[in-house]
Amino acid sequence: MKKHTTLLVANRGEIACRIMRTARALGLRCVAVHSEADAGARHVRLADEAVAIGPSPAAQSYLDIPKLVEAALRTGATLVHPGYGFLSESAAFAGACSDAGIVFVGPSPHALNLMGDKETARHVARSAGVPVLPGSGKLLASDEDALARHAAAVGFPLLVKASAGGGGIGIRRVESAAELLAAASSTSNLAAKSFGDGAIYLERCIQKARHVEVQVFGFGARGAIAISDRDCSMQRRRQKVLEEAPAPRIPHEVRREMARTATALARACEYEGAGTIEFLFDEADARFYFMEMNTRLQVEHPVTEAIADLDLVRMQLELAMGRLDDVALAEPIALQGHAIEVRVCAEDPARSFRPSPGRIGRLETPAMAGLRVDTGFEPGDTVSPYYDNLVMKLITHGPTRGDALRLMREALRATVVEGISTNLPLLRSLAEDPRYLAGELSTTFLEDNLAELLASAASQDA
Incomplete structure (x- = not known):
């Protein structure tokens, strides 16, 4: 069995500090990563070693997979914990860690892909006997006919949701057909910006x-x-x-x-x-x-x-x-x-x-x-x-x-x-x-x- 001595925490703030607390109790050496804005942050001060990974915007630091993998390799980290947010649900990040011989502390890329796509997740849930709300499959905001057809089948009020990602980002409640296209466009645009995928789906809304x-x-x-x-x-x-x-x-x-x-x-x-x-x-x-x-x-x-x-x-x-x-x-x-x-x-x-x-x-x-x-x-x-x-x-x-x-x-x-x-x-x-x-x-x-x-x-x- 491979002996692990060093953990890189690919996150910041309270969750990075919380992960380090337990890792230390297990005898692991902790490596922090930080952007320019976080150079003096508490999670950096708590770590045994810290690696600067770029400018303050997350896309240029905490979301940069090659930089994170390189930081792990450079510091001898054989474990990477992603915390929550950022890349914690990224199959690409989990796969990149695996390819580099680093253990991603989380599920496999297969499970991340399976549950990361909402349409696929709903299908797997149904197959496992889990009750699922009536809803559509994956849709494009530009397909007005399909939107109208599926909305009529789901019924109003309904929710427009991003097919990728999570955390409630981009969800819009729609009360009538007159609001549907604007809500679909708004959710799609935000989903594309947040997750790199503008696909959406419709789901029945429970009032209370x-x-x-x-x-x-x-x-x-x-x-x-x-x-x-x-x-x-x-x-x-x-x-x-x-x-x-x-x-x-x-x-x-x-x-x-x-x-x-x-x-x-x-x-x-x-x-x-x-x-x-x-x-x-x-x-x-x-x-x-x-x-x-x-x-x-x-x-x-x-x-x-x-x-x-x-x-x-x-x-x-x-x-x-x-x-x-x-x-x-x-x-x-x-x-x-x-x-x-x-x-x-x-x-x-x-x-x-x-x-x-x-x-x-x-x-x-x-x-x-x-x-x-x-x-x-x-x-x-x-x-x-x-x-x-x-x-x-x-x-x-x-x-x-x-x-x-x-x-x-x-x-x-x-x-x-x-x-x-x-x-x-x-x-x-x-x-x-x-x-x-x-x-x-x-x-x-x-x-x-x-x-x-x-x-x-x-x-x-x-």
């Missing part, structure tokens, strides 16, 4: 849906397991703001069936490592439908780690090194308590969520039992305008949902970030909203009640 996902872990041809579900319904413009595990108010038989079908899908593509099967859950009839598979570690993975008492990054690395004992995970995993995560971002909700890059002055989080803080910043660091504006994640874990919420309210009240604007006031308002506390969840909750939540946040600040 919840976003519930299942964390899976695969062992290739040896099978896969479902660890836990999560609720990620609190979103703004399809970007997650707050997540919790397990998902509240899911009937036991539905929860069990979600886990079963998620496992079946992971096994169908002989998936390797950590992945997430995302579902839309219709509370009106307690039915769920496959959306997509995220073939990587999720931003919200800590809530699953908390209730399952597992380290998903450790599992990823040990699997990649051939050291993971999957037999020990054959039995159902005992879940303990409830966990909640919020994303603290550099933005000003009171000003239409305008980004707020800049130098952080004061940054303080409380030291309290049941709280985990994942961040890529320290006081004096700068939030760059070039990348994602996530400053930190606060994760609380308690015996019950009520306990986890109480801890989160305490943590949010005691967290201080100065020098930039953040969404902390909105998060505090949300964590105290009686409807949310009662378990009222849907993907439109935040936007439907945004004005009221912002008014509450302003009142609290005053």
